[in-house]
Amino acid sequence: MASPSFGHIPGVAPGHIFPDRRALKAAGLHRDLIAGISWSKAYGAEAIVVSGGYEDDADRGGEIIYTGHGGNSETGRQIAGQRLERGNLALARSCLDGLPVRVIRGSRGDPEHAPPFGYRYDGLYRVVGFWSEIGKSGFSVWRFHLVKESQTPRRIHEEPVAYGESPRAETTIQRIVRNNELVQMLKGIHNYQCQVCGIRLLTLAGPYAEGAHIRPLGHPHNGPDATDNILCLCPNDHVRFDYGAIVIAEDLTILDSTSLVPLGQLRTHPEHQIDSAHLRYHRELFARQLPVRDT
Ligand SMILES: [Zn+2]
Numbered sequence: 001m002a003s004p005s006f007g008h009i010p011g012v013a014p015g016h017i018f019p020d021r022r023a024l025k026a027a028g029l030h031r032d033l034i035a036g037i038s039w040s041k042a043y044g045a046e047a048i049v050v051s052g053g054y055e056d057d058a059d060r061g062g063e064i065i066y067t068g069h070g071g072n073s074e075t076g077r078q079i080a081g082q083r084l085e086r087g088n089l090a091l092a093r094s095c096l097d098g099l100p101v102r103v104i105r106g107s108r109g110d111p112e113h114a115p116p117f118g119y120r121y122d123g124l125y126r127v128v129g130f131w132s133e134i135g136k137s138g139f140s141v142w143r144f145h146l147v148k149e150s151q152t153p154r155r156i157h158e159e160p161v162a163y164g165e166s167p168r169a170e171t172t173i174q175r176i177v178r179n180n181e182l183v184q185m186l187k188g189i190h191n192y193q194c195q196v197c198g199i200r201l202l203t204l205a206g207p208y209a210e211g212a213h214i215r216p217l218g219h220p221h222n223g224p225d226a227t228d229n230i231l232c233l234c235p236n237d238h239v240r241f242d243y244g245a246i247v248i249a250e251d252l253t254i255l256d257s258t259s260l261v262p263l264g265q266l267r268t269h270p271e272h273q274i275d276s277a278h279l280r281y282h283r284e285l286f287a288r289q290l291p292v293r294d295t
Pocket of ligand 1: 194195196197198199233234235236237
């Protein structure tokens with residue numbers, strides 16, 4: 001199998017209907033002919049087919065509660081419990097890494113949202129949560145909560161989640177996906193360890209960290225889309241950094257902005273160069289509020 005590509009497939013607009021799974025695969029939307037989840041162990045899951053294959057699936061259009069795979073008979077009836085492994089683990093990985101998942105609906109799915117025939121590409125969703133529960137059959141199933149992408153960035157330092165539906169948004173989308181690859185690479189270099197506090201958050205689906213842009217992307221800051229402008233942080237330190245609760249000095253000392261008390265040194269890695277100009281830019285965003293040193 002080829003390596004996965006995340007995000008929209010260039011030239012395939014949401015709403016496009018394909019006659020069968022073979023055509024879906026040929027278009028690069030989904031890499032399997034039968035399985036619901038298109039996934040890889042190393043990267044996560046990049047696409048799902050929602051086609052009513054599982055009795056516990058719930059499709060509300062912009063929101064889907066998707067059942068993981070395993071433990072069902074050919075008719076879709078659950079005959080054994082599911083584990084957080086294979087495609088299920090990959091969907092959880094996509095949740096942790098904030099990766100976009102292509103949603104494809106089959107004609108046998110929920111009549112209200114299913115296409116009239118074949119398989120329809122319905123754009124990008126994000127996995128916002130996952131959990132295990134007892135399904136209708138009495139066996140445990142893994143459930144994945146997917147929500148259609150909106151254009152709203154969660155925080156200014158975060159890449160805007162502009163997986164827009166119009167074709168002209170395609171270049172933006174490719175840029176976002178490329179940026180996500182940079183972030184994934186950086187997290188790997190740091191082994192998901194926070195560069196500020198050193199914590200490595202371990203979840204059932206593996207380690208979790210966030211890519212934090214030092215100089216914010218987009219208007220009006222126009223920070224670059226490059227690894228020398230990204231830090232690997234835990235969520236707490238990501239928020240502290242974005243809102244100026246901590247700044248990083250020229251010599252990479254981490255300072256508490258309210259007291260200027262040094263909190264330690266930024267953890268670095270030889271394979272991850274950081275541009276000190278971006279750190280200075282970030283410091284200056286909050287410098288006017290920093291306390292004046294007595295000396
Ligand atoms: Zn941290």
